[in-house]
Amino acid sequence: MAPRDPVAGFYDGLAADYHLIYADWEAGIRRQGAALDALLTDRLGSGPAEVLDCACGIGTQAIGLALRGHRVVGSDLSAVAAARAAREATVRGAELPTVAADMRRLPFVPGRFDAVVCADNSLPHLLTAGDVGAALDAMRRVLRPGGLLLISTRPYDELRRTRPTGTPPQVVEADGIRTTTFQRWHWHEDGEHYDLDMVQERSGPDGVRTEVRRAAYWALTRERLTGLVLDAGFVRPAWAEPAASGFFQPVLTAVAP
Numbered sequence: 001m002a003p004r005d006p007v008a009g010f011y012d013g014l015a016a017d018y019h020l021i022y023a024d025w026e027a028g029i030r031r032q033g034a035a036l037d038a039l040l041t042d043r044l045g046s047g048p049a050e051v052l053d054c055a056c057g058i059g060t061q062a063i064g065l066a067l068r069g070h071r072v073v074g075s076d077l078s079a080v081a082a083a084r085a086a087r088e089a090t091v092r093g094a095e096l097p098t099v100a101a102d103m104r105r106l107p108f109v110p111g112r113f114d115a116v117v118c119a120d121n122s123l124p125h126l127l128t129a130g131d132v133g134a135a136l137d138a139m140r141r142v143l144r145p146g147g148l149l150l151i152s153t154r155p156y157d158e159l160r161r162t163r164p165t166g167t168p169p170q171v172v173e174a175d176g177i178r179t180t181t182f183q184r185w186h187w188h189e190d191g192e193h194y195d196l197d198m199v200q201e202r203s204g205p206d207g208v209r210t211e212v213r214r215a216a217y218w219a220l221t222r223e224r225l226t227g228l229v230l231d232a233g234f235v236r237p238a239w240a241e242p243a244a245s246g247f248f249q250p251v252l253t254a255v256a257p
Contacts, residue, residue, distance in 0.1 A: 005102075007125050010198075010215045011057065011078035017200060018058045018081070020172045020179045025060070029092075032119075033064015035246035036150065040070070040115055043148050043253060049114040052142060054103045054135075055122030059085030059096060065117070066094035073113075074098040075106065104134040108142045115148040121249065123151055124217045127193060129228060132220075136232035143256040149234055152249040156219040163187050177204040193218055222250070229254045 011018075019025035040049055048069045053062040056074030058081050066072045066089055076082040079100035089096035101107050103118065104126070116139045126132045139149055169182040184197040194217055201210045220228075226237045234254035245251055 005077060007215060008077045008079075010213050011076070012080040013211075013213055014198065015058055015078060015081040015084050017179070020200065021170060021181050023170060023172065029060055029064045030067065031064075032061050032247060033066075033068050036061055036065055036117060036119070037068040037070070039150060039240060039245060039247075039251060039253065040065075040148065043255075044114060050112065051115045051117060052106070052108065052113045053117045053119070054101075054106060054139060055118050055120070056085050056096075056098060057081045057120065057122075059088050059098075061117055061119045062096055062098075063089045063092060063094055066096050067092065072096055073108075075101040075103070077102055104131060104138055106138040106142050110141050111144045111147075112142050113147060114144060115150060116143055117150045119150065119152040119247075119249070119251075121152065121154050121217070123225075124153055124156075124220055125215065127216060127218045132218075132225075132228050133232060136229060136234070140233055140256050145256060147256045149229070149254045149256065150251055151225070151229075151253075152247060152251045153220060153225065155250055157221050160191060160219050160221065163191075177202055191219075222252070225252060233257060 022028045048071055051065055051070045051072045053072060053074045056062040056076045059074060062072045062074040062085060074082060074085050074096050082098040082100050086096050086098045126135055164185060166185050167183040169180050172179050180201045182199050186195040188194060196215050196217060198213045222239060229237050235257050237252060237254040240251045242248060
């Protein structure tokens with residue numbers, strides 16, 4: 001039996017509790033869906049689009065777009081997360097078929113989608129230019145000519161200068177349980193990669209329980225990511241800032257030729 005992919009394992013374990021990263025996940029779904037919908041409309045025109053969210057997780061962006069009327073398919077390396085995304089969509093009256101798939105090997109016919117979304121710092125889980133290139137090639141293959149690519153990442157130009165050691169804690173209380181979530185970052189000597197510990201501490205009537213999950217990231221600068229997108233054959237790359245787009249991370253858009 002092949003060993004389980006560590007990224008899949010990270011998100012399989014986190015899937016049931018991922019919503020606790022948000023102070024209000026429901027509001028986050030609608031806010032992020034509205035921001036991405038505005039980018040799609042601005043670049044593709046009005047009307048529902050055929051959208052692939054190739055790193056859908058538990059569905060934050062995919063459900064948000066489906067609720068805005070788009071026809072969305074979700075895929076994710078984590079089968080557990082993708083299955084939860086489909087269930088959460090159904091609860092909210094949206095349709096979101098999902099499949100477990102590696103973004104480097106997307107199981108869809110060429111030219112199927114009007115847009116491919118890879119949001120919430122998902123692409124930097126790929127740690128080499130070869131793997132990022134393979135994923136971008138797969139995204140371009142499943143886009144129709146003139147289709148739109150949307151990628152969001154952390155603002156890594158600034159983060160590589162400041163090298164933060166973590167994130168502030170997020171506290172959520174529900175059903176008598178207080179969950180505190182924060183991240184610890186461990187930068188590699190190359191200054192480009194880091195390991196992230198996702199720490200979740202739950203306190204309630206039965207005591208305190210802490211879980212720590214680790215993942216690795218490549219802190220891709222805008223120049224490097226733009227270059228990789230161009231190398232994959234996309235054209236007209238452009239960055240949308242959070243202040244302008246309303247999305248919580250910078251978004252790189254590009255067009256399939």
